[in-house]
Amino acid sequence: MALIVEDGTGKEDAESYLSVAAADTYFTGRGAPAAWTALDTAKKEAALRYASQALDGMFEWRGVMQTTSQALSWPRSGAYDFEGGRSYPTGAVPERVMQATCELALLHLTSPLNTSYDRGGAVRKEKVGPIETEYEAGAPVEAWVPQIDRVLLGLGRPRSGCQVTLERG
8 A cells, every 4th residue: 555645735635744856865865774775665665654643642732733634734824943043834744743752663663662761760669570670759650762852853742651540439
């Protein structure tokens, strides 16, 4: 099945923020990692699909989605880069979102994004035998990927995970 790429119109069926050709160009400029270049098109498409979906789940973006029916979180209205002070026009997917998608796609090939990750290093106590790890109260409960945080600095913020209130009856 051909990859459906978001083109800035808020497609209802978009699966990725960029095409395989655009991802190939990105990785060529970064040393052409074998983990990417060795893949066939179908596997690259699958990685980009997974990365786009994961990225949207990992971040709370500035602005609001352009349409209520679009499949991905970008394009957005009222989006701006807090760090650089740039506004993003409606109908645009920022280059940095596409770069982060590439980085997540590459990571997914070696360490699937649906696995558990280190909680941001906020370890309060670690005991080796028997093994015990205690995290700080503010440690993220979701995956923490520092490279993605750096690429997307100012466009949104990492989600802190689910918060629920339990009541006893």
